[in-house]
Amino acid sequence: MKYIDPHVHMVSRTTDDYQRMAMAGCVAITEPAFWAGYDRSGEGFRDYFIQLTENEPKRAAQYGIQHFTWMSINPKEADDPVLAREVISMIPSFLEKPNVLGIGEIGLNKNTKNELQILEEHIALAVEYNQLILIHTPHLEDKLKGTLLIMDVLKQFSQIDRGRVLIDHVEEHTVEHVLNQGYWAGMTLYPDTKCTPERATDIIEMFGEERMWLNSAGDWGPSDPLAVPKTRLEMQKRGHTQKTIEKMSFENPCRFLSQSKKFHLNLES
Amino acid sequence: MKSSYNCPSNRKRVIDLYFLEHRAKLLDIASFLDRIQRADPLEEKEDNFRLKALKNALHLLIDDEPNKTKRILESLSDQDSEVPQSALGTKGAMGAPKEIKK
Numbered sequence A: 001m002k003y004i005d006p007h008v009h010m011v012s013r014t015t016d017d018y019q020r021m022a023m024a025g026c027v028a029i030t031e032p033a034f035w036a037g038y039d040r041s042g043e044g045f046r047d048y049f050i051q052l053t054e055n056e057p058k059r060a061a062q063y064g065i066q067h068f069t070w071m072s073i074n075p076k077e078a079d080d081p082v083l084a085r086e087v088i089s090m091i092p093s094f095l096e097k098p099n100v101l102g103i104g105e106i107g108l109n110k111n112t113k114n115e116l117q118i119l120e121e122h123i124a125l126a127v128e129y130n131q132l133i134l135i136h137t138p139h140l141e142d143k144l145k146g147t148l149l150i151m152d153v154l155k156q157f158s159q160i161d162r163g164r165v166l167i168d169h170v171e172e173h174t175v176e177h178v179l180n181q182g183y184w185a186g187m188t189l190y191p192d193t194k195c196t197p198e199r200a201t202d203i204i205e206m207f208g209e210e211r212m213w214l215n216s217a218g219d220w221g222p223s224d225p226l227a228v229p230k231t232r233l234e235m236q237k238r239g240h241t242q243k244t245i246e247k248m249s250f251e252n253p254c255r256f257l258s259q260s261k262k263f264h265l266n267l268e269s
Numbered sequence B: 001m002k003s004s005y006n007c008p009s010n011r012k013r014v015i016d017l018y019f020l021e022h023r024a025k026l027l028d029i030a031s032f033l034d035r036i037q038r039a040d041p042l043e044e045k046e047d048n049f050r051l052k053a054l055k056n057a058l059h060l061l062i063d064d065e066p067n068k069t070k071r072i073l074e075s076l077s078d079q080d081s082e083v084p085q086s087a088l089g090t091k092g093a094m095g096a097p098k099e100i101k102k
Helices: A015-023 A042-061 A081-094 A113-128 A140-155 A175-180 A197-207 A227-238 A242-257 B011-038 B049-061 B068-075
Strands: A003-005 A026-032 A066-071 A100-107 A132-136 A165-167 A184-188 A212-215
Touching: A003 A227, A003 A242, A015 A026, A015 A042, A026 A042, A026 A100, A026 A132, A042 A066, A042 A081, A081 A113, A100 A113, A113 A132, A113 A140, A140 A165, A140 A175, A140 B068, A175 A184, A175 A197, A197 A212, A197 A227, A212 A227, A212 A242, A227 A242, B049 B068
Parallel strands: A003 A026, A026 A066, A066 A100, A100 A132, A132 A165, A165 A184, A184 A212
Antiparallel strands: none
16 A cells, blocks of 8 residues: 655665665655754755755655655754744745745744744745645644644734644644644654654544644654554554545645645656 | 544453553553662752653543543643743753643
């Protein structure tokens, strides 16, 4: 069965991971701009955006996987408004690249005023260029407060279609807030933080399959690029139908991402 | 929320599928708490704030109310409404708020 991993940071992974994902049925991934583990310079970002839009699609294609991406300065670096504005100013030229689907991942990390200001500026950019939005919610003790703050900022943009915004990394204490306000919700499958395959399956059982997707958010930290197929196996083990499993791991990401005219799957390739 | 019976497996099957895995996780928590007791506290006279938060959450684990995961996550969340200007270089999270608000 084919699947999409709609949030995975493949520049941090080896080609062996592409091979394993392809063997598990992965046909496409989307890669939001991410923190490298250290704060970069503006020029460092330009190189990174070139990597995301030119090099990584070629690496993925070697394994029959289509590569799409999102542009932003990640919330972990957005607490520095000078750097953040320098990076935001270079984003518009990259939005024209054929694999760029929107603005992301933007949001909050430590729930600061600086981060909130840069979030607003990112959203304004997405509105100006009519882009999809992928939102990162903070980690651990900061998640609940940050998720609510993010939705307060989004509310200020009355022109935004909430069905074109995905709020990622939801857990049991935030998923209902996100879905009730009309946004899409992403469940990230991590070994220690965020959701496990078992808890993600619980959330699907409690809140249904509408406006939700699963992703590995595989990166340079503890993470698992095969987390989506492992969750499909967990759903199967628990007695979910193939239709439900396919909806969560393929149809729903297709539905959300197809709102960008650049998202086309070539399943014959 | 849908019906409270929304898991496609029946209760006996859920227990059969997951009991041993969670028995092992329970022992992991017990041995973690034992390990802390066996460790030199150095200057820490009182329980660390993260350990306090964990012990607080354990009470929620054994009550008879539903939605334990959600309630534990809320108990481990920052409830402070203050928004600082900057994190001053802090990037990471600790897993529990510095002060538990009940």
